[in-house]
Each structure stands twice: as structure tokens, then as C-alpha cells.
Amino acid sequence: MADKNGIQITSELEMVNDKMCICVEREGSYERKLFVENKGGSDVEFTYYSPLQWMHCFKFEDSARVTRNDPRLISPGETYEVKLTFFAEDVGVFASTVAFEFKSTDLSSRPFHIVRFIEADFRNQLVMALAPVEPYKPFRLSSLPNVKYNVDEGQKPQSQVLNRLEYEVLLQDYNCPGYINDLTTILKDASRVPRGHLQDKKSLLETPLSFQNYADRFHLLLYLEEAQMLVDIKRYNKENVTMTQDKQNKKLLELEVPGVSENRPSVLRGDHLLLTKSKDLNLPFVTKYKGYVHRVELDKLKLGFSSKFLSSFINNMKFQVEFTFNRLLMRLQHRAVQLAVDHNLEEVLFPTGSTAPSSGTKPPLKLFDRTLEKNHEQYTAVCNIVEGVSKPAPYLVFGPPGTGKTVTMVEAIKQLEKCIPGARILACAPSNSAADQLCEKLLPHVDSHKVYRIYALSRSPAEIPPSLLDCCNLSGDDYEYPSKEELMDYKILVTTAYTAGRLVTGGLPAGHFTHIFVDEAGHAVESEAIIGIAGLLRAETGQLVLAGDPKQLGPILRSPIAIQYGLGLSLLERLMTKNPLYQKGETGFNPRYVTKLLQNYRSHRSILKIPNEMFYDGELQARADEYSTSLYCNWEHLPKRGFPLIFHGVQGKDERESSSPSFFNTTEITKVIDYLKKLLLTTQGKKGIAKISPKDIGIITPYRKQVEKLRKAIRMCDKELKVFKGIDELKVGSVEEFQGQERRVIIVSTVRSSGEYINIDTDFNIGFLNNEKRFNVAMTRAKSLLIVVGNPIILSSDSTWSRFIQYCTDEGGYTGMNRTNIEGTDEIIVRIAALSLQMAEEVDTGESSIQAYAHPEWRNEQ
Ligand SMILES: Nc1ncnc2c1ncn2[C@@H]1O[C@H](COP(=O)(O)OP(=O)(O)OP(=O)(O)O)[C@@H](O)[C@H]1O
CATH class of the missing domain: 2.40.30.230 (Elongation Factor Tu (Ef-tu); domain 3)
Known part of the structure; x- marks a missing residue:
């Protein structure tokens, strides 16, 4: 960047952080001058200039049309102008790196280069309203x-809680033993040989998991995880x-x-x-x-x-x-693995299928959701769960997104409640949103006084769905825990896996629940999934049902060592990959233990295609009702009619504000709002497009700040949207909050627009890049229209995204930023390297290296 040999490059543009910046608020073309000035004592030839990557919105011109064959001599004191035109067509932040080449008139000298960074920012009112409130520090x-x-x-919040549930079962401290730090050091360094008890611990980790080492191995893995959490929290x-x-x-x-x-x-x-x-x-x-x-x-x-x-x-x-x-969450897991052993859950956790299946044919079931009767696998799964054919082994319902795992589970719960008078059911999920969904789906067919949703005190009352307020433990503004006896009167309790631990502590006896269901079981660490099982399920009589998909979001862990030794493997995945009862045989899976669902009832086939090929070997069949998934196939804003998928490429900027580490991207918000208005305001009920209400639309984005800014844009900034009926029901949330959910239309904002932050995403396990599971969940929530707004160049550095964007491009679903001539950072680096190389090697072949770094498009133009 430094000015060299007396040549200075300045401009009419404002300098911000070493960049020449132009900021505009309206469409149009904007001209600015760049000045090449010779402040030295001898003549210099201006031989060439070129943007290192081609950007359709910038144009550079000079009166003499300088080329290497026809250079422009700049004498001392002279200034030569280069005109930059910025074509502002679409809101966004556009950057270009321009290299200028010069040569002194001395024939033996070699060319030298000066580089300038140029950034053009086209912003609208919304972008300005959402701009950082103060610079990021x-x-x-x-x-x-x-x-x-x-x-x-201090003063605890619990003081307001009405707690009638006693503390009957002890929850010990399970403090991290002193040797864990030494063990961590040894495990991190392969050259170190442990001795004595550290050797024993290492061997324990290296021995395959079995019921004999179950509690010891999990205690150790949990301690390793906790040690890392302690480091991280500091x-x-x-x-x-x-x-x-x-x-x-x-x-x-x-x-x-x-x-x-x-x-x-x-x-x-x-x-x-x-x-x-x-x-x-x-x-x-x-x-x-x-x-x-x-x-x-x-x-x-x-x-x-x-x-x-x-x-x-x-x-x-x-x-x-x-x-x-x-530490409560760690302690609950320690207690669970211990109780699993104390209650002898071997046949549940390591099932061998030693018991004979029950004989005799049962009368056929009449399902509440009659559509499930048409799907043989779902119907069989419901019947098998009701009959308890897998007992004491768990029954697994697994399969890709939208194949009806949750509805199968919910149907089974309803049938048990109806057909088995003594049935007492515990339905759990790792997250509050998934547990809420279970409960909401149960209510249409089960009396609300038979179902009870138990929340932990940590759940913000504002986040409780209104439909559950009458059957949960929120009373006024405070939570209450009913007594053991009151809880045992409910036929169905619904809670998160962690909060199920309170039922164990409260002394609900093992065997009280005849059936325990865990939905989204692939999302939980095994020791978490069993919190509501160990101590509550009686192996001989109880039935455990797990549903999930190991290809969707899995457990989030901090310790690489705990992950290496298997803590990241969910119970569902362990059974499916390691236990012979759940393996696929020559005739498929054994329906006594497992049902694999493969018919997707959620999404239009074009939306399913990439996740299906990338994560499910193409096994997934698009079976959703043609009418509802095609509702947007003729939408006038589709780049291609009949293909209800849009990738809208934008060139935005990932920003932060104040001291929040979270990112947002206002250019993407502008695009999301555009689409939202098209959906809700301009094309509502038009030209055969069905009416849609805000609750049928979901907006997914990986960063909290983007969630916050999107909500502000929708509910406060846009004067039409903020007063739109039901706008509060439009869910804007993270991928985690959408796991298990679906909407007719999903809009995804990927945010990332700069390569320099990708490592932050990897370190903190956030964002979309390098995270196939998060990609899979986000892309499989839409029924009839999926719109993805993002920066195609940054996203394409990830092979999954690259394939997705290519697919959209091939099928005609790509729109927005003109990508044909835009390249990624790699190409620019190559061209910059070409500049430096020539300088470093001090070679003067008489030929300029410009051909190595100029963009081909630029060369053609010249
Ligand atoms: N047999 C069926 N016939 C018609 N529609 C069905 C059938 N089974 C499920 N569905 C519908 O498919 C959609 C997806 O179902 P569900 O949410 O249970 O899937 P899932 O497998 O749990 O998905 P995810 O993995 O994303 O959580 C729902 O709208 C549901 O009503």
C-alpha cells in the first residue's frame, strides 16, 4: 500500500481504516476521482492498473487509456487522474483491491506496485436504522x-417458588477429582506415559463402553468435560x-x-x-x-x-x-449414570433381545391421525410401542427430517393414554422448544387436565407458548412444583431431559412411569438423555422409546478429549451403530426394535434434494402432499417458476456493535424484509398464491444479534410490517430453536460475509460454515418455499454450501449479486502473491507480471 519512488495515490474518497470509502443512499452511478501524483524528482511511467478481482459495480477509466504498451509518463509535480464509477444497484457493501503499476524511465529498472482498497457502501433507511449503536470494542x-x-x-430467585415437591433422592456433589488436570495433560500429549492410577483412568477411557464400566467411564468423561468448562468460563x-x-x-x-x-x-x-x-x-x-x-x-x-x-x-x-x-446439570448426569447401574438398566442400555416377543395378535388400532395408518412403518411403530414388543430394549424411531418421527411418537402416546388404563407416560426432549412441541401436539386429543408440562425455573415465562399456559407449572408470574402425589396423578408429564431430574429427586418411584419417550434423542449426550430414565424406569416392566436423527444437531460439548473418548455419541446413535439389535440386516431393520422412516411429508422435493443426497444417501422419498408443497411454485418472485427455492446472493458486511461478540448483517436484513413484504403484503392471495399468515413463516439465522436486529426491523422499523395482524407470531430464531419445527415458508439469513471470522465460528461452534448438522436442520424446515440470503463467495468456501449454491444455480433458483465474474479471496491472494513475487525475486524480464495478476475479464476489456 505504501506510496513508492515519489508516486502518491490519493482520491476524493474518504479514508476509513486504510480504505477509500464511498457511501451512497440512492440507486445510480457515482463518479469519483483517484489521483496519481508524482512528488519525486524524476519521470515515472504509469504502465498499468487493474482491480485484483472483477466487480461488476466498479468501473475505472483514464483519459489516455494507459496500457503497458502505451504507458503514460508522469513528470515530477504532475497529477494524473483515474476516474472510478460506482454503479449502485442493490444495497450492500462492495470492495475492490486495485493494483497500480509503474516503472521509472531508467531502462534497467523493474516495475513497482502500489495497492489501494476501495469500499462502496450502498445503504437504505433500514440499514441506517439498524447500524451499530456504537463501534465494536x-x-x-x-x-x-x-x-x-x-x-x-446473594438473594436467590427461588424464594418465590411454591415448592411442594420434596427432595427425597439425594443429589451428591460429584466434585471434580484433583487428578483430572494431570490426566488432561497426559491425554493431550501422546508422548507422555501415565503411571499408577492415571494409567488406570486412561485404560478405562480406552476400553469400550459396557454396563460393567458404565458409571465409571461416564463419571470420568463428565469430569473431563467439566475441567474444560472451567477453563472456558474464565x-x-x-x-x-x-x-x-x-x-x-x-x-x-x-x-x-x-x-x-x-x-x-x-x-x-x-x-x-x-x-x-x-x-x-x-x-x-x-x-x-x-x-x-x-x-x-x-x-x-x-x-x-x-x-x-x-x-x-x-x-x-x-x-x-x-x-x-x-454444576447442577453435571451433577444430574453423574447421578443418572450411577442410578442406571443401581437400578440395573443393563437390558435397557445394552439390550440383547433375550426375552421372547409377546405372542398373539392384538386388535388393530384406530389412530387419531388417520394419515399415519397409510404409512406402514409409522403404523407398525405405533402398534409395537403400544404392545411393548421391544421390552426391555428401547424402541427406536429414527429417520431424516420431516419423516414423521415426532407425530409417530405423539400418536403412540395418545394411543397408550386411550388404550392402557394404567399407563403413566413421561415425554422428554433435550430442548424446551422440542418439549413444547410434543405437548402442543398432544393437546388436541388428550384432555388438558391429564397432561402437565413442567418447566425449570430458568425458563423465561415470556417464552411459554400461550396454548400451554393452562397445563403447566407456571402460576401467575411464578413457577410451582406440585407434590409427588399430585404429579403422579397426571397421565402424561412433559419436560426437558434435565428437568426430569427433578422428578427423580422428588422421589417419584421407579416403575411409576410405564412408558418414557425421548424425542430429538440424537441432540442429547447419553448421560443427559438418561436423566429422566435412570431412577424412574423399571427395566422389567417399562418401555423406553427414543426418536431422533443422528444427522441433525447433536450434543454440544467443550472438551476435545471427552469427545475423542465418546461423550459426543448420543444413546440413540450408540444403539444404532454399536448394538446388533438395531443394525440393518439383509431384510432391513428388525421392526421389533426399530423403525426407520424414510417418507418425507414436509417439503417440496426440490427443497429436499441436497440434504437427501448429502446426508441420507438419497434414500429419502418426497411424499408430502403435492398441493400444499406446490403453493409457491408459481410465485412471481421465484427466479424460476416451479422451483420453490431461492438463493439470493448479497454482498453485505458482518458487523458487531458495542461489546457484543455476536454478528449481524444489515444488507441481508434488507433482503429478508423485502421477501417478507412480498409474501405478506404484495402477493398475498394474488394470482393463485394462497394467503399466508406470519405464523406460517419462520426466519432462521445463526447469530443472536441478527435475530435481535431482524426482530427490531420487523416489529419496530417497518411501518407496514409492525402493524400487520399476527406479526408477533412470526418466529425469528436460531437453528437450535427450529430443530423439530416446520413452517410453510422459511427464510434463512446466513450473515457471514467475511472470511476473517470463520475461525471464531469454528471455535465457538456457531454459525453455518463447517457445520453440516446445522445446515441440514436449517434447510429441512420449509414445506413449500425456502429462501436463503447469503454471501455466495464466503459460503462456497464450505463444500456443503458450495454444492447447495451450485444446485440452486443449475436449477435457476439463484438470484441477486452477479457472481459470474466474482472470485473469492483465494484468487486475490494468488494475484497479490504474483505482485510480491516479482518484487521479491528482483527479476526484470522486461515483461510485466501484470498478466499474472490482472483479472482475465479486465484484460479482455483493455
Ligand atoms: N403419514 C403421514 N402422512 C401425512 N403427513 C405426515 C405423515 N407423517 C408425518 N406427517 C407430517 O409431516 C410433517 C413432519 O412430521 P414430524 O415433525 O413428526 O417429522 P420429524 O421426523 O419429527 O421431523 P424432524 O426430524 O425435522 O423433527 C408434519 O407436518 C406431519 O404432520
């Missing part, structure tokens, strides 16, 4: 000094932070924690933080104030402290903050 991570301290206990410690008093509740203090809504760090209601007054830090002995989390609101925490602390609190007081993580 990452917060400094600090390791707090080891000082002696005492802890001042990254979030903060210095010199201030708090403010909450406006609604003066007893709470508000602390800003950017990233908390994306689980960076993960903080739930009821967790606690430790705060030390900054001014006390030099003291030999300090007090750490415990603040309990009463609410998590986007990037803010509302904390409850002791009254002593509150009376000494003054605004702008500075603190050091240490995050802790809630």
Missing part, C-alpha cells in the same frame, strides 16, 4: 488474581464493570453481559456470578459478592444480591466479575 478478558476471600450470599471474566439499579425491581441490579443470549457464556436464571469491588483488589482479604441471576434479558442479567451489599452499592461503582457455571 471487545471486552478485555482477564484472569483474576488468586486472593483470599469470603463470599457474601475467558468471560471481566474487569471494571458497572451495574445499574433495575427500574422495575429496585432490589435487583442490572449487569450487561454481551454474548449471554448466544450462550457465550451460558447463564441461566438461578445461576450465580461473583463480584469483587475493584477498589478492594489490592487487599490481602476480599469479599466476593454472590449475585443470583433472576432474569436473562437479551444481553443483560438481573442479579439479586444481599441487602448488606445493596445498601453499600452506589452507581458507577466498579467491579470485577467472575462467571461460574451451574
Whole structure:
């Protein structure tokens, strides 16, 4: 970039972070001058200039049409102009790197180069309304000094909970043993040979999982995971932070924690933080104030402290903050693996199929959802679950997205409730949204007083679906836990896997539940999936049913070592891959234990094609009803009629604001809003297109900040959308929040527009790139129309996305940014390397290296 040999390149454009920037707010063409000035003492030949990558929206011209064969002499003191035209056609941020080549008149000299970065930003009103509220300034991570301290206990949120459920079954601490750090070091370094008990632990990890080593192996894996969590949570410690008093509740203090809504760090209601007054830090002995989390609101925490602390609190007081993580979730898993052994669940967890199948034919079932009767696999699965043919082995319902796993499970639960008078059912899922969905699907056919949805205190009441308010444990603004006896009266309890642990603690006896169902079982670590099983299921009499798809989102873990030794394998996947009862034989799967569903009833066949080929060996059959999946096949905004899939390429910018580490992309938001308005306002009910309401549309994006900005754009900025009837029911959420869900129309905003942040995505397991499972879930939620808005160049660096974009292009579904002549960073790097090479090697062949770095398109033009 440096000016060289007296040549300076300046322009009329504003310089921002070493870039020449032009910012416009309207369509049109904009001309700006670049100045090549000779400030040296001798003549210089201007031999060439070229953008290193071709951008259709930029044009460069000069009066003499400089070429190598016809260079322009620039004498000392002279300035020569190059005209840049920016064609603003579509909102976005467009960047170009331009290389200028010169040669001094001395014949023996070699060419030299100067590079300039040019960025053009075409923004509209919405982009401006959503712009960063203040520049991004990452917060400094600090390791707090080891000082002696005492802890001042804070105010817990639980105080308002009506708790009639006793604590009958002990939950021990399961503290991480001291040797775990040494073991971690040894396991990370293959050259180190462990001795004594560390050797025993290493051998335990290397021995295949069996019922004999079940609890010991899982305890060890969980400790390894916890050790990594402890290291990771320290990254979030903060210095010199201030708090403010909450406006609604003066007893709470508000602390800003950017990233908390994306689980960076993960903080739930009821967790606690430790705060030390900054001014006390030099003291030999300090007090750490415990603040309990009463609410998590986007990037803010509302904390409850002791009254002593509150009376000494003054605004702008500075603190050091240490995050802790809630060990409860680890402890519940430790207890579960122990209870699995104590309750002898060997035939459930390592089934051998030793018991004879029940004989005799049962009368045929009349299903609530008659459509399932037409699918032999689903119908058989429901009958087999009701008959309990796999007992004590678990019954598995697995298959790709939209094949009806959840509806099969729900139908089986309804049939059990109807046909087996003594049936008591526990229905679980790893996430709240999946558990809510189970409950919502049960309600149309089961009396609401027979079903009870139990939430943990950490669940924000605002997120509870209105349809479940009458059958859950939220009472007014507070949660309650009914007594054991009251809970045992319900025929069906629905909860997350973790919250099922409270039922174990509450002393519900093993064998009370005749059937336990776990949906989305591929999403949970085995030790998590069994929290609601171990201690509640009696192996000889109970029936366990697992449903899921190992190709969708799996467990999220922190420790590479725990993953290496198998903690990332879900119970569902372990049974399917390691247990002979669940393997595919010559005649397919054994229907006594497993049903594989392969008929997709959700999506238009064009939407299914890529996930089907990439993740399901093409086995998936598109069986959704033609009428409903074709509703948008004639939509006027489709690039190609009959292909209800759009990839809209945009050239945006991934931005951050304030101290939030999360990303957003306002150019993509503009496009998403455009499509939303086309769907809801301009083409509603037009030309054979069915009417659609906001609840039938879902917007998926991987970053929390983009979720927040999209919601703001829809509910606050756009004057037509914000007053649109039912707009609050339009769900905008992360992929995790959409797992198990479907919508008639799905719009995906991928956000990423810069290669430099891809490592952050990989490190924190966020974003879409390098994450096939997240891609799979997002792409398989739409029934009749899928619109993906993203930067095709960045996404194409990932083989899965590249194939998807190619597919859309081949089928005519690609639109937006003209890609034909745009290349990725790799090509630019090659061209920059070509420049440097020539300088480094000091070769002067008399031939310019320009051919090596100029874009072919540019050469043709010249
Ligand atoms: N036999 C069937 N006939 C018609 N429609 C069906 C049938 N089975 C399921 N469906 C419909 O297919 C859609 C997907 O079903 P469901 O959500 O149960 O699938 P899933 O396998 O659990 O999906 P995911 O893996 O994405 O969670 C739903 O709209 C459901 O009503």
C-alpha cells in the first residue's frame, strides 16, 4: 500500500481504516476521482492498473487509456487522474483491491506496485436504522488474581417458588477429582506415559463402553468435560464493570453481559456470578459478592444480591466479575449414570433381545391421525410401542427430517393414554422448544387436565407458548412444583431431559412411569438423555422409546478429549451403530426394535434434494402432499417458476456493535424484509398464491444479534410490517430453536460475509460454515418455499454450501449479486502473491507480471 519512488495515490474518497470509502443512499452511478501524483524528482511511467478481482459495480477509466504498451509518463509535480464509477444497484457493501503499476524511465529498472482498497457502501433507511449503536470494542478478558476471600450470599430467585415437591433422592456433589488436570495433560500429549492410577483412568477411557464400566467411564468423561468448562468460563471474566439499579425491581441490579443470549457464556436464571469491588483488589482479604441471576434479558442479567451489599452499592461503582457455571446439570448426569447401574438398566442400555416377543395378535388400532395408518412403518411403530414388543430394549424411531418421527411418537402416546388404563407416560426432549412441541401436539386429543408440562425455573415465562399456559407449572408470574402425589396423578408429564431430574429427586418411584419417550434423542449426550430414565424406569416392566436423527444437531460439548473418548455419541446413535439389535440386516431393520422412516411429508422435493443426497444417501422419498408443497411454485418472485427455492446472493458486511461478540448483517436484513413484504403484503392471495399468515413463516439465522436486529426491523422499523395482524407470531430464531419445527415458508439469513471470522465460528461452534448438522436442520424446515440470503463467495468456501449454491444455480433458483465474474479471496491472494513475487525475486524480464495478476475479464476489456 505504501506510496513508492515519489508516486502518491490519493482520491476524493474518504479514508476509513486504510480504505477509500464511498457511501451512497440512492440507486445510480457515482463518479469519483483517484489521483496519481508524482512528488519525486524524476519521470515515472504509469504502465498499468487493474482491480485484483472483477466487480461488476466498479468501473475505472483514464483519459489516455494507459496500457503497458502505451504507458503514460508522469513528470515530477504532475497529477494524473483515474476516474472510478460506482454503479449502485442493490444495497450492500462492495470492495475492490486495485493494483497500480509503474516503472521509472531508467531502462534497467523493474516495475513497482502500489495497492489501494476501495469500499462502496450502498445503504437504505433500514440499514441506517439498524447500524451499530456504537463501534465494536471487545471486552478485555482477564484472569483474576488468586486472593483470599469470603463470599457474601446473594438473594436467590427461588424464594418465590411454591415448592411442594420434596427432595427425597439425594443429589451428591460429584466434585471434580484433583487428578483430572494431570490426566488432561497426559491425554493431550501422546508422548507422555501415565503411571499408577492415571494409567488406570486412561485404560478405562480406552476400553469400550459396557454396563460393567458404565458409571465409571461416564463419571470420568463428565469430569473431563467439566475441567474444560472451567477453563472456558474464565475467558468471560471481566474487569471494571458497572451495574445499574433495575427500574422495575429496585432490589435487583442490572449487569450487561454481551454474548449471554448466544450462550457465550451460558447463564441461566438461578445461576450465580461473583463480584469483587475493584477498589478492594489490592487487599490481602476480599469479599466476593454472590449475585443470583433472576432474569436473562437479551444481553443483560438481573442479579439479586444481599441487602448488606445493596445498601453499600452506589452507581458507577466498579467491579470485577467472575462467571461460574451451574454444576447442577453435571451433577444430574453423574447421578443418572450411577442410578442406571443401581437400578440395573443393563437390558435397557445394552439390550440383547433375550426375552421372547409377546405372542398373539392384538386388535388393530384406530389412530387419531388417520394419515399415519397409510404409512406402514409409522403404523407398525405405533402398534409395537403400544404392545411393548421391544421390552426391555428401547424402541427406536429414527429417520431424516420431516419423516414423521415426532407425530409417530405423539400418536403412540395418545394411543397408550386411550388404550392402557394404567399407563403413566413421561415425554422428554433435550430442548424446551422440542418439549413444547410434543405437548402442543398432544393437546388436541388428550384432555388438558391429564397432561402437565413442567418447566425449570430458568425458563423465561415470556417464552411459554400461550396454548400451554393452562397445563403447566407456571402460576401467575411464578413457577410451582406440585407434590409427588399430585404429579403422579397426571397421565402424561412433559419436560426437558434435565428437568426430569427433578422428578427423580422428588422421589417419584421407579416403575411409576410405564412408558418414557425421548424425542430429538440424537441432540442429547447419553448421560443427559438418561436423566429422566435412570431412577424412574423399571427395566422389567417399562418401555423406553427414543426418536431422533443422528444427522441433525447433536450434543454440544467443550472438551476435545471427552469427545475423542465418546461423550459426543448420543444413546440413540450408540444403539444404532454399536448394538446388533438395531443394525440393518439383509431384510432391513428388525421392526421389533426399530423403525426407520424414510417418507418425507414436509417439503417440496426440490427443497429436499441436497440434504437427501448429502446426508441420507438419497434414500429419502418426497411424499408430502403435492398441493400444499406446490403453493409457491408459481410465485412471481421465484427466479424460476416451479422451483420453490431461492438463493439470493448479497454482498453485505458482518458487523458487531458495542461489546457484543455476536454478528449481524444489515444488507441481508434488507433482503429478508423485502421477501417478507412480498409474501405478506404484495402477493398475498394474488394470482393463485394462497394467503399466508406470519405464523406460517419462520426466519432462521445463526447469530443472536441478527435475530435481535431482524426482530427490531420487523416489529419496530417497518411501518407496514409492525402493524400487520399476527406479526408477533412470526418466529425469528436460531437453528437450535427450529430443530423439530416446520413452517410453510422459511427464510434463512446466513450473515457471514467475511472470511476473517470463520475461525471464531469454528471455535465457538456457531454459525453455518463447517457445520453440516446445522445446515441440514436449517434447510429441512420449509414445506413449500425456502429462501436463503447469503454471501455466495464466503459460503462456497464450505463444500456443503458450495454444492447447495451450485444446485440452486443449475436449477435457476439463484438470484441477486452477479457472481459470474466474482472470485473469492483465494484468487486475490494468488494475484497479490504474483505482485510480491516479482518484487521479491528482483527479476526484470522486461515483461510485466501484470498478466499474472490482472483479472482475465479486465484484460479482455483493455
Ligand atoms: N403419514 C403421514 N402422512 C401425512 N403427513 C405426515 C405423515 N407423517 C408425518 N406427517 C407430517 O409431516 C410433517 C413432519 O412430521 P414430524 O415433525 O413428526 O417429522 P420429524 O421426523 O419429527 O421431523 P424432524 O426430524 O425435522 O423433527 C408434519 O407436518 C406431519 O404432520
